[in-house]
Amino acid sequence: MANYIAIDVGGTGIKYALMDETARIIDQSEVATPKESLDDFLDIIEGIYHQYQGHHPEALVMAAPGKIDSQNGYFHTGGALMYLNAVDLKSLLKHRIPIPFFVENDAKAAAMAELWKGSMKNVSSGLVVTLGTGIGGAVIIEGKLWKGHTYAAGEFSGIPVHWNTRASVFGESWADLNCTNSMLTRYAFATNQDPDAINGRTFFEAVNQGDPTALAELEWFCETLATGLHALQLALDVEKIAIGGGISRQPVLIETLDRIVSNQYDRFPAWMPASKPLIEACQFSNDANLIGALYNALEQTGQLDNQ
Template identity: 50%
Template sequence: MEKYLAIDVGGTNIKYGLVTEEAVILEQGSLPTPKNGANDFLKIIEHIFEKYKSETHTIVMSAPGSYNAKEKTYFIGGSLRYMSDINITKLIKERMDCNFSIENDAKCAALAELWKGSMKSVKNGLVITLGTGIGGSVIIDGKLYRGSSCYAGELSGISTNWTEAYTTKTIWSKYQSTKILLQHYAQEKGCTDEPVTGQEFFENVINGEPTACLVLDKFCTNLATGLFSLQLILDVQKISIGGGISKQPILIEKINQKMQSIYETYPYIHTTKPEICACTFGNDANLIGALYHYTYEVD
């Protein structure tokens, strides 16, 4: 049985897992994402690989960033700005002497869902991942749409204010991410010095804590507004929500309620109402998608 070391690089944590060729995760863990520089980042990856190199010689990685088709290189970006000018593929292959592939994190989530999850057999769909930022992937005719420069679906940078000049102060990721959701809650509670976890927040929502419910309601209203706008452009059958918080049923329920409200308020806008659900693989989608990319897409 072939095994692979799948690594999902996030802005907060680096998740990893030993995965079989059939996408069964045998073992997994996580470590904090280094904030100081590329060398610390590479040390973490090397440390993880050392743990599993007796069982696999292949690393498959999901990370924020983009592929340079001309140079055939991948550069990690997003919140890891210190990796933006570094050829991660070349460095890891040389440093660890292993097989290696890397793909954008949001695209990995979509590939996992297309392969064995919520997007299987779906012709046109949209996968949204909520984490440190907001990622997206578009599925057209049953295939992942990458665009002319492999940048399609980068939702974090969409402006939320089209009446003024573009600025990163008003991009979607500044309003619609798990990080922002928890920050808003902490601000409303006046506890900005004490980080609030997603689990704590949703426990408070389920228990009916007024501030938590209000913050979630506003978050889902804004998210549904964005999704409706995207639906006017893409006209998809299904939208799958990924990221750690997507496993919270109340989140998906609330987004559906807000989307339904938009359709009821504006019945004369004749766009199809998409099915909205949680990603099948949740927080593991990027690991599974990274494996799919290596197995079926890498030459």
């Protein structure tokens, strides 16, 4: 069975694993992400290759932030890693590692994991919406990931929620309302707590204990999230929407969101032009990007049919 080196580049850490062709993880570790140096980044990637080269890997596969041309391994942007802006990473690594290299945007890779082995398996049309420091995601059309004309499909964070853009370039964005940090900060201010002392765990503990302020914030958060999802559904009319990100593992979030989405469709059934999509949590969390990075490589090389 073929082995692969899978790498998930994050803003603070680089997770990496030796995987077989079915996405079974054989070995896994993590190293800190360089903050400023492209050379340091390349040295780390080369070091990971040497760590596993004795296992005769078929390819090195990667998920990373930014706007990425996955066909050519080119970073138009690198997200928070500015040293990856306008970088032909595939060409640079060609001189350091003697095996094929494949890279995909991290949010799209997470969606690929769901498409391959998770909540989007056998789904013809769907959306993966990832809630975190922003709102990432992916669009699935006819069972395939739709990347867009310039590889930017699924960049939901910047969607304006007010159309008056005179005050700023985008107006108020969807991420301003529905990123995880916004929810936690609003709750902290409403309860006179230090925002730095509130995280997802403490917030959902309060929700599950019946804290009325936490319950009210969750309700508002899901109402605004449902409105954004409804706009996407009107444009795309998909079968299913899967919610990702750390907070998606909280059943009360998915239950509340699904109830509110259902209410939207039940209130106006006569003129609602799109049908209600299924709402559920993504199946994968911590390893989604590694699995999706492997899927991207297998898809590009025509090997998915063998899995």
